[in-house]
Structure formats: C-alpha cells, structure tokens
Amino acid sequence: MKANIDHLVRFGSYDKEDVIFLLKDLSDVTLEGSTEEREKRVQGGEHYSETLPIEYNPPEHYLQLFWETLDAYKDKVALCTAIVAEQIYHKHGKQTVLVSLARAGTPIGILIKRYLKWKYDVSLPHYSISIIRDRGIDENAIHYMLQTHNGYALQFIDGWTGKGAISTELTKNCEEFYQKYQIRLDDTLAVLADPGYCTTLYGTREDFLIPSACLNSTVSGLVSRTVLNEEYIKKDDFHGAKYYQELEPYDVSNSYLDEITEAFPKVNPLQIEECIRANELDQTVDFKGMKEVLTIKEEFDIDSTHYVKPGVGETTRVLLRRVPWKILMKDPDSPYVQHIVLLAQERNVEVIPYPNMSYTCCGLIKKVVRKG
Known part of the structure; x- marks a missing residue:
C-alpha cells in the first residue's frame, strides 16, 4: 500500500504539510448522477456511498454570503479550534496522530494542526480517512497510520455532530477493530460543535454555523465525499474519492483556512481555559438530539430518521445535495441561517418556524420513492 501513499499525498488542493489523504483516487470514474435520480436510488436501497452528487461552482451571490459568514464567525471558529486543540494536546501531547473524518472533518483537522504548530511549535501528523455510516471506517487506513506512527494515539476529528450517526458508527467500529486485532482505539470524536450531545471532546454545544458547512468540495480541498463501491474499491484499497480539478478556479479551501489561522492570535487564553473548565463540567x-429527531419524525409522519437532518451543517447539506422537503427553523431571523434561507428560496422549499427545538434548524428530506 506504500506505493499509493506517494501518489496520494498530492491528492486534493491542500498542502501536504497540512494533511495527507488516505484515499484511493477515483477521479477518472463517473459516479455522479442528478440529485433527484440519486435520491431515488438511495431511497430505493442503494447505499449513498456507492455514488456521488454532482458538484458545482456556487453562484456569486451565495459565495458572497459565504465570505460574509466567514468574516462574522472566524473568531468563533478560531476559539472553538483552540478549545478542542488544547484538549487533544493535553491528552497525548506530541504522541498524537490527528485523524480527520473526510470530508467535513478535514478543514477542522488542518486548523487544529495549525493551531498546535502556532501555539506549541509541534507538527503533529495529520491524515484524512473515510468513515461511512452503516459500512464502517477504513481499516486499511487505520493499519497504515498505526504502522507508520508506532506508539502514537489516534485522535478522530469531525466538524460537528447532528444525530450522532458518525459518533455511533465510530464507537462500533473501534470495538470491532479491537475484537479483530486486539488493538484498542480511542473512540472519542473531537468536534468544534456538539449540539447533539454525542461526545465529550468539543468546542461548544451551541448549534452555530461553521462556515465550511456552506460549501461542498470548493472548501474541502476539492475532494468529493468518500466512496465505497466494490466495483472500484478492492479488499486492500483505501476507500475512494475524487479530486475535482475542474473546480480549481473556484477553490477557496486554503483561503478559508488562512482567514481562521490569522485569527488565532486574537483568541484570549483565559477564555480558552474558562471554556475547557466549563466543558469538563458538562x-x-x-444523544439528546436524537430524541428530538424521533419527535420530529413522528410529528411530520416521516418513514425514517435518515430523512431528518438536524443542525446548521446537516440542514445545509440537505439543501446542497439532497432533495429537500421542508426546513424547520428555531428562529428564521438568526444570523446562523441566512444562507439556509437563501438556499431554501432558490429551491422553493418551505421554511417552518419551529421554536421548541434545541437545534438552530433541521432539514427534512423529501420522500421520492413510494412503497409498492
């Protein structure tokens, strides 16, 4: 597998000093279909990881909203990054491998790596690997990191929590890994925002807008969602992904990271300590978010919790790459949901005020496959 690594360090638009993707390059494979057709196939039983949504360059007015959002929240993202990074460093120090879960976790992992370099002048190894709901984590990638960094602890990183599906998947996978190989992995998932109450290692439990949630590959190193399709991924392969080279003129991945990195010196060390102490008490x-999801599922007569996507990040994803039905909003005037209101208007999706919800918003996916 070492032969793949030399090639894959150049995968995506990030600098290899920021992250190494442990992914098989599927850039030459056609996996995309229209949003509606793909939704039908997924709801009809095909696993979402076997195909990809079509990625595109966002329109100028939406990109402008992204930059405005970044300007408004970069200090908050920098603070949450610092809170999480300090907790990670206090756990294992220099003997830590940062393991971002592709792809929402990748920019967060890079920010954590950059913060620790800035604060402690240490450069922790950082990889981005695939984990897929109901199909598991990439064990080949885990083995590679353990062999390459003998004696190091792996710290898994994602952007935020919704219902906790990935947290649950990670815990299950770590237990299965132990049963197979007698190697105990730490299943604690580090996230900037944990509104679903799914982990003990977080920056905040507020459901705030992490600006990278506003875009797809153009803020994620031009890398697609990860793919696990047995036609292309063999037993000894890493999970796959595509590099969207054609979107290079629209790539804001590194500009996004630089904006937040430049905000690190403005973060108050006393505030970081205060937040960490508060987190230790909480x-x-x-998984209280899942309880709310079950209530919403019943109230709106939805077949499966898979069609209920709570939180700012997940709601954004519903509007960008699924077939949305309705959007529930705690407060439609919240600054965290401006981009969601814009997307909903463009896609003619109903926005329903829903004040009795801990999440800022929740996306409901339209049922496009009928039984019988």
Whole structure:
C-alpha cells in the first residue's frame, strides 16, 4: 500500500504539510448522477456511498454570503479550534496522530494542526480517512497510520455532530477493530460543535454555523465525499474519492483556512481555559438530539430518521445535495441561517418556524420513492 501513499499525498488542493489523504483516487470514474435520480436510488436501497452528487461552482451571490459568514464567525471558529486543540494536546501531547473524518472533518483537522504548530511549535501528523455510516471506517487506513506512527494515539476529528450517526458508527467500529486485532482505539470524536450531545471532546454545544458547512468540495480541498463501491474499491484499497480539478478556479479551501489561522492570535487564553473548565463540567453524552429527531419524525409522519437532518451543517447539506422537503427553523431571523434561507428560496422549499427545538434548524428530506 506504500506505493499509493506517494501518489496520494498530492491528492486534493491542500498542502501536504497540512494533511495527507488516505484515499484511493477515483477521479477518472463517473459516479455522479442528478440529485433527484440519486435520491431515488438511495431511497430505493442503494447505499449513498456507492455514488456521488454532482458538484458545482456556487453562484456569486451565495459565495458572497459565504465570505460574509466567514468574516462574522472566524473568531468563533478560531476559539472553538483552540478549545478542542488544547484538549487533544493535553491528552497525548506530541504522541498524537490527528485523524480527520473526510470530508467535513478535514478543514477542522488542518486548523487544529495549525493551531498546535502556532501555539506549541509541534507538527503533529495529520491524515484524512473515510468513515461511512452503516459500512464502517477504513481499516486499511487505520493499519497504515498505526504502522507508520508506532506508539502514537489516534485522535478522530469531525466538524460537528447532528444525530450522532458518525459518533455511533465510530464507537462500533473501534470495538470491532479491537475484537479483530486486539488493538484498542480511542473512540472519542473531537468536534468544534456538539449540539447533539454525542461526545465529550468539543468546542461548544451551541448549534452555530461553521462556515465550511456552506460549501461542498470548493472548501474541502476539492475532494468529493468518500466512496465505497466494490466495483472500484478492492479488499486492500483505501476507500475512494475524487479530486475535482475542474473546480480549481473556484477553490477557496486554503483561503478559508488562512482567514481562521490569522485569527488565532486574537483568541484570549483565559477564555480558552474558562471554556475547557466549563466543558469538563458538562460531559453529558445522552444523544439528546436524537430524541428530538424521533419527535420530529413522528410529528411530520416521516418513514425514517435518515430523512431528518438536524443542525446548521446537516440542514445545509440537505439543501446542497439532497432533495429537500421542508426546513424547520428555531428562529428564521438568526444570523446562523441566512444562507439556509437563501438556499431554501432558490429551491422553493418551505421554511417552518419551529421554536421548541434545541437545534438552530433541521432539514427534512423529501420522500421520492413510494412503497409498492
């Protein structure tokens, strides 16, 4: 597998000093279909990881909203990055491998790596690997990192939590890995925002807008969602992904990271310590977000919780790459949902005020496959 690594360090638009993708390059394979057709196939039983949504350059007015959002929240993202990075460093110090879960976790992992370099002058190894709901984590990637960094602890990183599907998947996968190989992995997932109460290692539990949630590949190193399709991914391969070279003129991935990195010196060390102390007192993991999802599922007569996507990040994803039905909003005037209101208007999706919800918003996916 080492032969793949030399090639894959150049995968995506990030500098190899920021991250190494442990992914098989599927850039030459056609996996995309229209949003509506793909939704039918997924709801008809095909796993979402076997195909990809079509990626595109966002329109200028939406990109402008992204930059405005970044300007408004870069200090908050920098603070949450610092809170998480400090907790990670206090756990294992220099003997840590940062493991971002592609792809929403990748820019967060890079920010954590950059913060620790800035604060402690240490350069922790950082990889981005695939984990897929109901199909598991890339064990080949795990083995590669353990062999390459013997004696190091792996710290898994993602952007935010919604219902906790990835947290649950990670815990299950780590237990299965132990049963197979007698190697115990730490299943604690580090995230900037944990509104779903799914982990003990977080920056905040507020459901705020992490600006990278506003875009797809153009803020994620031009890398697609990860793919696990047995036609292209063999037993010894890493999970796959595509590099969208044609979107290079529209790539804001590194500009996004630089904006937040430049905000690190403005973060108050006393505020970081205060937030970490508060987090240590609030270590509840009860997946309370999932309880709200179940209530919404019943109230709106939805077949499966898979069609209920809570939180700012997940709602954004519904509007960008699924077939949305309705959007629930705690407060439609919240600054965190401006981009969601814009997307909903463009796609003619109903926005429903829904004040009795801990999340800022929630996306409901339209049922496009009928039984019988």
